[in-house]
Amino acid sequence: MTVEGYWPELNEYLCLVELDAPITAVTLDCLVDDVLPRGQQRVGEQWESGAWTVAQEHLATQAAARVLESAATRYARSPNRSESIISVCAYGEWHSLAADSLAVAMEVAGYDVVRTRQSTQPAQVSSLIHDHGPRTVTISCSMAANLPGAYRMIRACLDTGTPVIVGGAGFGRDDTRAKRLGATAWASRISEVSDLAAGLRGGKTVRPLRDTLPADFALTGATSVAERLSAALIDDSAHDVTTVSIGTWLLRSLRASILCDDHTIFDGHVQWQRRRSVSGADPALDPVLIAVRDAIPNEAETARSLVDKHVAG
Amino acid sequence: MPTPDPASKFDNVVPSLVADIGIGAWHWDPADGSVTWDAAAEAVYGMEPGTFPGTFEGFMERVHPDDRADAVETISTVAATGGDYSIRHRVIRPNGDIRWVEGQGRVILDDAGQPAAGFGIVYDVTDRYTVELERSELIKKEAAARDELRYLIEASDTLTGTLNTERVTERLADLLVPQIGSACAIDVKLDTPIGWILTCAMTDQHDAPALKRGSPNSLINADRRLQGFTTSAGTNLETDLDRIPELPTAGARLRSIPLTSHGIEMGVVTVVLNESVDQATPNGDLLDAICSRAAMALAHAELYADRSRFISIFQSVDTREIPRIPGLEVGTHYRPATDLARLSGDLYDVFTLTDGSWLVAVGDVCGKGAVAAGHAELSRSALRAAALSNSDLLKTLTVLNDVLMGDPTRPMLTLGLLHISIDDGKLSIAAASAGHPPPLVATGDGWSELDTYGTMLGVTSTPTFEPSQIALEPGDVLALYSDGVTEARFGETFYGVDRLGQLIFDSRTAPASAIANDVGGAVDTWATGNPVDDVLALILKAET
Numbered sequence: 001m002t003v004e005g006y007w008p009e010l011n012e013y014l015c016l017v018e019l020d021a022p023i024t025a026v027t028l029d030c031l032v033d034d035v036l037p038r039g040q041q042r043v044g045e046q047w048e049s050g051a052w053t054v055a056q057e058h059l060a061t062q063a064a065a066r067v068l069e070s071a072a073t074r075y076a077r078s079p080n081r082s083e084s085i086i087s088v089c090a091y092g093e094w095h096s097l098a099a100d101s102l103a104v105a106m107e108v109a110g111y112d113v114v115r116t117r118q119s120t121q122p123a124q125v126s127s128l129i130h131d132h133g134p135r136t137v138t139i140s141c142s143m144a145a146n147l148p149g150a151y152r153m154i155r156a157c158l159d160t161g162t163p164v165i166v167g168g169a170g171f172g173r174d175d176t177r178a179k180r181l182g183a184t185a186w187a188s189r190i191s192e193v194s195d196l197a198a199g200l201r202g203g204k205t206v207r208p209l210r211d212t213l214p215a216d217f218a219l220t221g222a223t224s225v226a227e228r229l230s231a232a233l234i235d236d237s238a239h240d241v242t243t244v245s246i247g248t249w250l251l252r253s254l255r256a257s258i259l260c261d262d263h264t265i266f267d268g269h270v271q272w273q274r275r276r277s278v279s280g281a282d283p284a285l286d287p288v289l290i291a292v293r294d295a296i297p298n299e300a301e302t303a304r305s306l307v308d309k310h311v312a313g
Numbered sequence: 314m315p316t317p318d319p320a321s322k323f324d325n326v327v328p329s330l331v332a333d334i335g336i337g338a339w340h341w342d343p344a345d346g347s348v349t350w351d352a353a354a355e356a357v358y359g360m361e362p363g364t365f366p367g368t369f370e371g372f373m374e375r376v377h378p379d380d381r382a383d384a385v386e387t388i389s390t391v392a393a394t395g396g397d398y399s400i401r402h403r404v405i406r407p408n409g410d411i412r413w414v415e416g417q418g419r420v421i422l423d424d425a426g427q428p429a430a431g432f433g434i435v436y437d438v439t440d441r442y443t444v445e446l447e448r449s450e451l452i453k454k455e456a457a458a459r460d461e462l463r464y465l466i467e468a469s470d471t472l473t474g475t476l477n478t479e480r481v482t483e484r485l486a487d488l489l490v491p492q493i494g495s496a497c498a499i500d501v502k503l504d505t506p507i508g509w510i511l512t513c514a515m516t517d518q519h520d521a522p523a524l525k526r527g528s529p530n531s532l533i534n535a536d537r538r539l540q541g542f543t544t545s546a547g548t549n550l551e552t553d554l555d556r557i558p559e560l561p562t563a564g565a566r567l568r569s570i571p572l573t574s575h576g577i578e579m580g581v582v583t584v585v586l587n588e589s590v591d592q593a594t595p596n597g598d599l600l601d602a603i604c605s606r607a608a609m610a611l612a613h614a615e616l617y618a619d620r621s622r623f624i625s626i627f628q629s630v631d632t633r634e635i636p637r638i639p640g641l642e643v644g645t646h647y648r649p650a651t652d653l654a655r656l657s658g659d660l661y662d663v664f665t666l667t668d669g670s671w672l673v674a675v676g677d678v679c680g681k682g683a684v685a686a687g688h689a690e691l692s693r694s695a696l697r698a699a700a701l702s703n704s705d706l707l708k709t710l711t712v713l714n715d716v717l718m719g720d721p722t723r724p725m726l727t728l729g730l731l732h733i734s735i736d737d738g739k740l741s742i743a744a745a746s747a748g749h750p751p752p753l754v755a756t757g758d759g760w761s762e763l764d765t766y767g768t769m770l771g772v773t774s775t776p777t778f779e780p781s782q783i784a785l786e787p788g789d790v791l792a793l794y795s796d797g798v799t800e801a802r803f804g805e806t807f808y809g810v811d812r813l814g815q816l817i818f819d820s821r822t823a824p825a826s827a828i829a830n831d832v833g834g835a836v837d838t839w840a841t842g843n844p845v846d847d848v849l850a851l852i853l854k855a856e857t
C-alpha cells in the first residue's frame with residue numbers, strides 16, 4: 001500500500017510495514033519528529049491546494065496511523081517506569097497523529113500512557129486525571145485556532161495540581177504561547193517530552209492558574225456572536241456547511257490570537273484560508289470575513305480591528 | 314527679700330523634679346575611676362540611698378548576667394572614643410525582682426583625646442518595655458498565624474485539587490516535609506485491589522536516599538511485608554511505628570496522627586518533627602489541621618474511586634470490541650455531552666446472535682447524566698437478552714418494550730436496529746426503528762433516509778413498527794446516529810439531516826472510522842466547539 005503523492009520516505013516505511021520487515025533505517029525519534037510530520041505537512045499542502053479530496057486525505061492519514069501502529073510494537077521498549085502520563089489532543093483539535101505519535105514514543109520510553117481520541121473535553125481530562133493520577137498530562141495542538149481549547153484543558157489540569165507539557169505546531173516555534181497559556185513546559189519536539197516529563201517527576205504540585213483573560217476574548221465567545229454569525233452565513237443550501245466552517249474557524253483563530261496576544265495566528269489563518277479560496281477549493285473569503293467582523297460587538301475593538309485589517313486588504 | 318536667682322532656682326528644682334519622676338543621674342570621674350550615683354539612680358537599681366559602692370564593678374553587679382557583655386561593650390567603646398551611648402538591660406534588684414532599665418550617657422574627651430568625664434541618666438522602663446515586648450510577641454504570633462493560615466489554604470487547595478488517593482498521600486507528604494518534619498510516613502488502607510498505600514518523604518539529613526519523595530507504587534512493591542497490617546480504632550499507633558522500618562525514628566521527636574474522616578480511620582501519618590516545631594503551639598495545630606484535611610481528601614478520593622468503578626460499567630459502551638462482520642467496515646464516533654462523569658443516555662451495540670448473524674443497535678434514553686446512563690445500560694442488557702436467540706427485529710423490539718413498560722421508573726427509549734446476515738454470500742440487512750431517526754444510506758447516486766419508522770419504547774404497551782430491508786453495494790455507506798448529531802446548533806440553526814446526509818455522501822469513499830470522525834468533527838465545528846448533547850454516529854460501509 002502506497003499513497004500517491006505522499007511523502008516518499010513514509011511510503012518506503014509503509015512498504016516495510018506491509019512486508020513486516022524489521023526497522024533499521026529509521027529511529028523512532030526520526031519517525032515521530034521528522035518522517036510523520038513531513039508527511040502530514042504534505043497532506044496539508046495537497047488538501048490546501050484542492051489537489052486532494054477529503055477522502056484522499058483520510059487515506060493518507062490512515063497510512064500514517066498504520067505506520068505508527070506498527071512502530072508501537074517494533075521498537076525496543078525501555079524498562080517500565082511505573083509512571084503514568086495522559087496524552088490528549090487539545091479540545092477542538094481533530095488532528096490526532098501528533099498526540100498518537102507522542103503516546104507511542106512515551107510507551108516506548110517506558111511510561112504507562114493513557115490516551116484519548118480527538119478533541120478531548122476538559123472535563124474528561126479532569127476525570128482521567130482523578131482516575132489515573134498521572135504525573136503529567138501532555139496536550140497536543142496542531143492548529144493554532146485550537147489554542148483556546150488547549151487553554152481550557154491546561155486550566156483543567158492545573159486545577160488538579162497536575163503539570164502540563166504542551167507541544168505541536170499550534171503552539172508555534174518557541175514557548176511564548178505555551179507560557180502565555182500557563183503550561184508547565186513546552187516541547188519543541190516529541191522526542192523531548194520523555195526527558196521533560198522525567199524532570200517534572202517528584203516535583204511540587206503545580207498551582208491553579210489565577211489569570212485574567214482579555215475582555216475581547218470573552219466578548220467574541222458570547223452566544224450572541226455565534227447567533228449573528230449563523231444568521232449571516234446559513235442559507236439552508238446543502239453547501240452552507242462549508243461557509244459556516246470557514247466562519248467558525250476564523251472566529252476560533254481570532255479568539256486564539258486575542259488569547260495569546262499574537263496577531264500572527266489570525267493573520268496566518270486568514271492567509272491560509274485565502275489560498276484555499278483562491279484555488280477554488282472553498283468559497284470566496286471576504287463575505288465570510290465581513291460576516292465575522294459584523295458579528296463581533298463594537299466594544300471588542302481589538303478583535304474588530306484584527307478582522308478589519310484583512311477585509312480592507 | 315532678695316529675688317531668687319533664676320539659674321539657681323533651675324539648678325535646684327529640675328534635679329528634684331527629675332528625681333521625683335524616677336530618673337537617676339550618675340557621674341564618672343576617669344581620673345580615679347569613681348562612679349557617683351544620686352539617690353534616684355540607686356532607687357532605679359533597687360538600692361537604699363548611699364549604698365552604691367561607687368565603682369563600675371558595683372554597677373555591673375546589678376546588671377543581669379545575660380546583658381552584661383553587651384553593656385560592657387557599649388560603654389567601653391564610648392569611654393575610649395567619647396560621645397553618647399544608649400543601653401537597655403535588665404536589673405536584678407536585691408529582692409530578686411527583675412526590671413528593665415534604659416540609660417543614656419555621654420563621655421567627654423580632653424584635648425589629648427583622653428576621657429575627661431562621663432555622666433548620664435538611668436530610668437526604669439519595665440512597664441513600657443513589657444508592653445512593647447507583649448506587642449512584639451503578639452505581632453510575631455499574628456504573623457506566624459497568618460503564615461500558617463496561608464499554608465493551610467495552600468494545603469487545602471493542594472489536597473482538594475486531586476481525587477486520586479495516591480496523589481493525596483503524595484501531596485500530604487509534600488506538605489509535611491520539610492516544612493513541618495524532616496521525614497514522614499503515610500500509611501493508608503484502601504478498599505481497592507491494592508489495599509495499601511505507603512508514602513514516605515524525607516529530607517537529605519536522613520540517610521535513606523531511596524525513600525526521598527517515595528512513589529507509593531514502588532514502596533508498596535518494596536515493602537510487601539506490610540500487607541496485613543491493619544489500623545483500626547483503638548490501635549496504639551505509637552507502638553505500630555516499628556512496622557514502618559524506613560522511618561528514621563531513633564532519637565527523633567515523632568508525632569503520629571490518625572487519618573480519620575466521616576468516623577472512618579483510614580490510616581496514620583507519622584512525622585519526624587523539625588526542631589522548631591513545638592507540638593503544643595500553633596505548629597502542632599497546623600499539623601493536625603493539615604492531616605484532618607488530608608483525611609477528608611482521602612475520603613473524597615475513595616468516594617470518587619468507587620464512583621469511577623461504578624461508572625466504568627456504563628462507559629464500557631465506548632471501549633467494547635466490535636465483532637468483525639465480513640464485507641462490512643464499522644466505524645464509530647461517540648462523545649457524551651461535556652461533563653465530569655462522561656455519562657450518556659446514548660447507547661450502541663454490535664453483537665453476534667446465536668445463529669451467527671449480527672445485531673447493530675443505536676439508541677437514546679430520554680434524559681441526561683447518570684440516570685439516563687443507568688437506563689441505557691439496563692436497556693442494552695435487556696436488548697441483548699431479548700435478541701440473542703432471536704433474529705426477528707419486531708419480536709425483539711416488542712420484548713424490550715414489555716421490559717421497559719414493566720419498569721416502575723418507565724424509562725423511554727428510542728432505538729434503531731439492524732439485523733445483518735449473510736445469505737448466499739451476500740449481505741442482507743433488515744432495519745427497524747422505535748422512534749429513532751431512520752438510518753441514512755449513501756450510494757454513488759446520492760443519499761437518502763431509510764424508510765423505517767416505529768413507536769418509541771416505554772410509552773405504550775401496543776407499539777407499532779415499520780421495518781424495511783436494504784441491500785448495500787460495495788462502497789455504499791449506512792449511517793446510524795443519535796439526535797445529538799442533527800440537533801447540534803449553530804446559533805438558532807440545527808445541523809440537521811440534510812447536512813449530515815451530504816457529509817456522509819461526500820465522505821463515503823473514506824474508511825468507515827474516518828467517516829465517523831468526520832461526523833464528530835462536523836458537529837463540533839457546527840456547534841462552535843460546544844456540542845451540548847451526546848453525539849453518537851455508527852457507520853457501516855460495504856467493503857469494496
